[in-house]
Amino acid sequence: MTGSPEQPLRVFVADDHALFRSGLRTLIGTQPDLVCVGEAADGREAVDAIARSRPDVAVLDVRMPRLDGLGATEAVLAAPGNRTRVLVLTTYDSDEYVYRAIRAGASGFLLKSLPPEELVAAIRIAARGDALIDPSVTRRHIGRFATSLAPPPEPPELSRLTGREREVLLLLAEAHSNAEIARRLHVGEETVKTHVSRILAKLGLRDRIHAVVYAHLNGLVRDRG
Known part of the structure; x- marks a missing residue:
């Protein structure tokens, strides 16, 4: 609404x-x-x-x-x-x-x-x-919590994502806004919104907060270095 x-x-x-x-x-x-x-x-x-x-x-x-x-x-x-x-x-x-x-x-x-x-x-x-x-909260707390856990095997549902969708998920996990992701990937914000919607649907996630947590808890951010 x-x-x-x-x-x-x-x-x-x-x-x-x-x-x-x-x-x-x-x-x-x-x-x-x-x-x-x-x-x-x-x-x-x-x-x-x-x-x-x-x-x-x-x-x-x-x-x-x-x-x-x-x-x-x-x-x-x-x-x-x-x-x-x-x-x-x-x-x-x-x-x-x-x-x-x-x-x-x-x-x-x-x-x-x-x-x-x-x-x-x-x-x-x-x-x-x-x-x-708040981006500072995301980076500091969720990231710190996730790195204290042993990295799990990659969830099978991640294979449903395209390469670009996986890239968008990683940028979400780093607390970037849609506008920031659009600039980094040289695409429009509407394209980013479409990618985010598809990521949530494919992974069965409620919203972008849960996408951030999902990426951290499954070791994707650590894999990125």
Whole structure:
């Protein structure tokens, strides 16, 4: 789903810091294609309010009382019929936070230090069904976790990928955006999007976050050197 002034994307905000919550609500209000449909100061309140308001995207802080943002993410995404995408925000880039967010199915794990325009862009990206992690988090934590494991045999489903699709997968694993991949491969962004869609379908992966994790855990990035 993409927002427009006529049908803006519905966004929900949850953070226990009133000042940050207010700032994020104000930022969303400056965008013609976004509208804030609710807010909460703790995770339990957020889960209940999201179930009622059914926003397109929920932006949840990791550290909240009663139920933290990761627990709230798990509850929201496990609800029957849920269509809300979740972005997890934090001032910390702990391994545990990243892995729990990924396992829960979050559409993004981002640091609060992200510039406002990039946060707004992340909301739009999540709403259209794509996923992202702050590149520094991807490179540092997923890569470190993967290199601590013994490299497994190459999964048989990798043989379904063409040479170009495998190259795109490796670039995804290095946290490059579609635009960056397009420049590196000297192709258009739409071509890259097509490759990514085919990679996900052939490997049975939910989104680009899981493609990144898949490539690291299967030793593809280490093979690249």
